[in-house]
Amino acid sequence: MIGITGYFAFAFVLASSILSYSISEANSYSSSNVHLNTIDSSSSSDNNIYSSSPSLSDEEEEVARRKTLAENILLLLGTEDQAARVNAATAEMIRSCFKYFVTPTSSNNVSGEFIWSAPPLIKDLAREAANYTGNPRNFIHSLVNPEKQNIPDANGTWADGRKIPHCTLTQLDYGYSFRREDYTSYFIRLFQFIAEQAPASVGSTVKLDRYDLFHGHMFLAPETRRIGIIFHAQEYPKLNRRSFNVELGVCQRDGNTMEYNQTNMNLRNILWLAPLFDDTGEVELAPGFLVALDARARGIIYEDLVINDTLQYQKKGMSITNADFGSDVGDLNYLNAKTNPNDVDDYKFYVCQRRPIRCSPSVTSE
Ligand SMILES: *[C@@H]1O[C@H](CO)[C@@H](O)[C@H](O)[C@H]1NC(C)=O
Numbered sequence: 005m006i007g008i009t010g011y012f013a014f015a016f017v018l019a020s021s022i023l024s025y026s027i028s029e030a031n032s033y034s035s036s037n038v039h040l041n042t043i044d045s046s047s048s049s050d051n052n053i054y055s056s057s058p059s060l061s062d063e064e065e066e067v068a069r070r071k072t073l074a075e076n077i078l079l080l081l082g083t084e085d086q087a088a089r090v091n092a093a094t095a096e097m098i099r100s101c102f103k104y105f106v107t108p109t110s111s112n113n114v115s116g117e118f119i120w121s122a123p124p125l126i127k128d129l130a131r132e133a134a135n136y137t138g139n140p141r142n143f144i145h146s147l148v149n150p151e152k153q154n155i156p157d158a159n160g161t162w163a164d165g166r167k168i169p170h171c172t173l174t175q176l177d178y179g180y181s182f183r184r185e186d187y188t189s190y191f192i193r194l195f196q197f198i199a200e201q202a203p204a205s206v207g208s209t210v211k212l213d214r215y216d217l218f219h220g221h222m223f224l225a226p227e228t229r230r231i232g233i234i235f236h237a238q239e240y241p242k243l244n245r246r247s248f249n250v251e252l253g254v255c256q257r258d259g260n261t262m263e264y265n266q267t268n269m270n271l272r273n274i275l276w277l278a279p280l281f282d283d284t285g286e287v288e289l290a291p292g293f294l295v296a297l298d299a300r301a302r303g304i305i306y307e308d309l310v311i312n313d314t315l316q317y318q319k320k321g322m323s324i325t326n327a328d329f330g331s332d333v334g335d336l337n338y339l340n341a342k343t344n345p346n347d348v349d350d351y352k353f354y355v356c357q358r359r360p361i362r363c364s365p366s367v368t369s370e
Pocket residue numbers: 113114115200201
């Protein structure tokens with residue numbers, strides 16, 4: 005199916021199925037990971053009858069606004085010269101929405117050093133990105149082994165041991181592994197760091213499970229080729245007729261104990277940015293960052309970066325897409341693959357794309 009995505013689903017012009025939004029192809033309405041393929045589409049079709057599609061110009065305007073804000077965020081987290089390009093008042097509004105996990109200036113906490121300074125492997129990654137000349141969608145091929153890895157169904161994680169039919173947390177039921185082990189361990193560490201540090205650093209609760217944090221969407225920013233990831237925590241809050249009346253399909257249903265929590269939702273979009281390097285790939289011009297983008301009501305993130313879809317599903321879900329920050333590279337998934345609730349946790353790491361990808365690294369553009 006087309007156009008499924010990393011998060012909230014909304015019935016848009018594309019199809020009668022509920023879509024969640026994340027990445028774009030032709031016009032930025034496109035897909036990410038899947039999730040909602042088993043949802044009963046009748047409710048969304050009904051919704052469609054009452055929804056009107058925005059006119060193209062409104063839509064374009066909204067996309068332009070989002071991209072401008074995303075660009076400004078990257079500038080503010082870049083060099084001093086870059087940051088100075090952002091209008092001061094805007095910069096202040098944006099900065100007020102940054103909730104840092106670690107910063108080089110405010111923290112001497114050595115545990116965050118792997119984020120703000122550049123470990124050699126991240127330097128290598130940035131260099132590979134800078135040197136990559138093909139279609140960004142295929143960049144990931146240069147990093148992964150060609151063999152497909154089956155991704156288990158997320159069945160069997162109900163507290164009472166019953167199985168959930170076909171809860172697919174990724175768009176495809178397979179992923180890839182990084183060729184370099186150190187890339188894998190770095191990103192696993194990043195997932196774990198987010199969960200561990202969120203309460204103290206940004207004031208949210210993040211769990212590494214199939215309802216909360218299990219994926220991030222990687223991007224390459226066009227101008228600087230800066231590499232980043234938008235992590236989505238709070239992926240499947242429990243349906244609540246009063247506080248969260250958004251149907252997200254089978255993965256959201258029974259067994260879900262993650263109650264909707266406004267604070268956690270506001271802080272669900274977490275931006276990781278690799279340090280910025282100069283053209284030689286040697287000199288670090290700006291540090292790396294890990295920052296939650298606070299999407300609280302009436303803040304600039306909520307107003308200008310969270311997607312404003314017709315049904316307001318994305319607004320309810322505070323969804324931000326990596327497509328606004330750059331080209332989509334692929335998803336990083338860190339999934340607990342145990343199939344029985346009584347088993348010990350069995351976390352596995354997968355690199356995924358949202359559409360079938362050609363497995364030969366030599367194939368470049370589409
Ligand atoms: C550094 O972070 C760790 C968690 O990773 C925390 O336990 C520790 O208290 C922090 N140290 C300082 C000095 O803030």
